[in-house]
Amino acid sequence: MGEASEEVILLDFWTSMYGMRARVALEEKQIKYEHKQEDLIGNKSELLLRMNPIHKTIPVLIHDGKPVCESLIAVEYIDEVWKGKASLLPSDPYERAQARFWADFLDKKVYEYGRQVTWSRKGEEPEAAKIGLTNSIKTLEEEALGDKPYFGGDKFGYLDVAVIGLCSWLHTYEIICNFNAATECPKLVAWAKRCMERDSVSKSLPEPKKLYEAILGFKKVFGLD
Amino acid sequence: MGEASEEVILLDFWTSMYGMRARVALEEKQIKYEHKQEDLIGNKSELLLRMNPIHKTIPVLIHDGKPVCESLIAVEYIDEVWKGKASLLPSDPYERAQARFWADFLDKKVYEYGRQVTWSRKGEEPEAAKIGLTNSIKTLEEEALGDKPYFGGDKFGYLDVAVIGLCSWLHTYEIICNFNAATECPKLVAWAKRCMERDSVSKSLPEPKKLYEAILGFKKVFGLD
Numbered sequence: 412m413g414e415a416s417e418e419v420i421l422l423d424f425w426t427s428m429y430g431m432r433a434r435v436a437l438e439e440k441q442i443k444y445e446h447k448q449e450d451l452i453g454n455k456s457e458l459l460l461r462m463n464p465i466h467k468t469i470p471v472l473i474h475d476g477k478p479v480c481e482s483l484i485a486v487e488y489i490d491e492v493w494k495g496k497a498s499l500l501p502s503d504p505y506e507r508a509q510a511r512f513w514a515d516f517l518d519k520k521v522y523e524y525g526r527q528v529t530w531s532r533k534g535e536e537p538e539a540a541k542i543g544l545t546n547s548i549k550t551l552e553e554e555a556l557g558d559k560p561y562f563g564g565d566k567f568g569y570l571d572v573a574v575i576g577l578c579s580w581l582h583t584y585e586i587i588c589n590f591n592a593a594t595e596c597p598k599l600v601a602w603a604k605r606c607m608e609r610d611s612v613s614k615s616l617p618e619p620k621k622l623y624e625a626i627l628g629f630k631k632v633f634g635l636d
Numbered sequence: 637m638g639e640a641s642e643e644v645i646l647l648d649f650w651t652s653m654y655g656m657r658a659r660v661a662l663e664e665k666q667i668k669y670e671h672k673q674e675d676l677i678g679n680k681s682e683l684l685l686r687m688n689p690i691h692k693t694i695p696v697l698i699h700d701g702k703p704v705c706e707s708l709i710a711v712e713y714i715d716e717v718w719k720g721k722a723s724l725l726p727s728d729p730y731e732r733a734q735a736r737f738w739a740d741f742l743d744k745k746v747y748e749y750g751r752q753v754t755w756s757r758k759g760e761e762p763e764a765a766k767i768g769l770t771n772s773i774k775t776l777e778e779e780a781l782g783d784k785p786y787f788g789g790d791k792f793g794y795l796d797v798a799v800i801g802l803c804s805w806l807h808t809y810e811i812i813c814n815f816n817a818a819t820e821c822p823k824l825v826a827w828a829k830r831c832m833e834r835d836s837v838s839k840s841l842p843e844p845k846k847l848y849e850a851i852l853g854f855k856k857v858f859g860l861d
Contacts, residue, residue, distance in 0.1 A: 465741060465775070477730060484736045491729040504716040505702060511709045516690060550690070 428576025
């Protein structure tokens, strides 16, 4: 199939740390795509329900009419299909396994705790999840990033794409958990700044303060404030 | 590195549906490995704690001293390292994405509901999880298996390895959820029977009734009966 005939659509929502992965992976590969914002509160599109009938969640990457659901799976798919451009996953099987391990840790720990603290009701903030969130962010910095410029080593890669949502979300987590990223995880903050200098990232991610304000707005709508 | 010098160790526990994946993948590739049973109740080995300090869970595949944690990641690692023998993942990127999607569904839905119903206290059985478990098993059969002999199509592959634990666990889930697999998901039952005829599976999986009795024993130990 020639690239000229390819149709790439991304069903997404702008605050989603999962959607950001797909956006950045597509930009890294310089793939033109149609970006469709979903109305997630009670009015999901017929296209989303048809393309992801199992989970009904974004992001969904639609490539020539065929859906790829779940963000990390979409990133691997993008990397495998558009092979020639800026390879994301390491070529060494052990390094690939390590990158996949930390991406999985991010979803099971960081973003799961993040979900719990973000959508808790005022006065019912789960203290254990706050501690879990700050500790798992610090573990990610210490064990997966360390002194390297990128999670992928010298090169921006798959794990950087997996973690990329933190560039926007860290500010919100700092406020909710009352922790100071600049002093508690300075290497991660430097990494986020480095990433935001990339075109693929800066054009794909929302400004942290705008994201926090939106979250406050959603909490009001949901009666959680 | 020559295969003769390779050391492969699997830290495991015999009832684990996750451990079963690693066992079957190793057997499919005809890889000799040392199988170490862990004492998971309060006495994990020093080796396990050192090899998986983040989650402290089994299975851990240790290849020439280096750990690969998380079962689906271990299966992909095995498939990538021992390439020549019985390829597990489909070669087509879209089919790979689909196989990964359903493996992820299995962990997020089937086994998560399975965990909730198995380890609930007597009289506190979570009814919603029972319904979720039976419905997600049926979804897996209808949407991912269908009329194919294997989840991988004509050929036993990655998704079959991911689902393999159901060959042993289905019996336990039937009793807990009071559902009849033979009538409610006959294609899945036929698939399980087909899989159990493979050497790689039959030598790696426990007998379903023995597994159920062990679960009853563990629930007694934990004071859940």
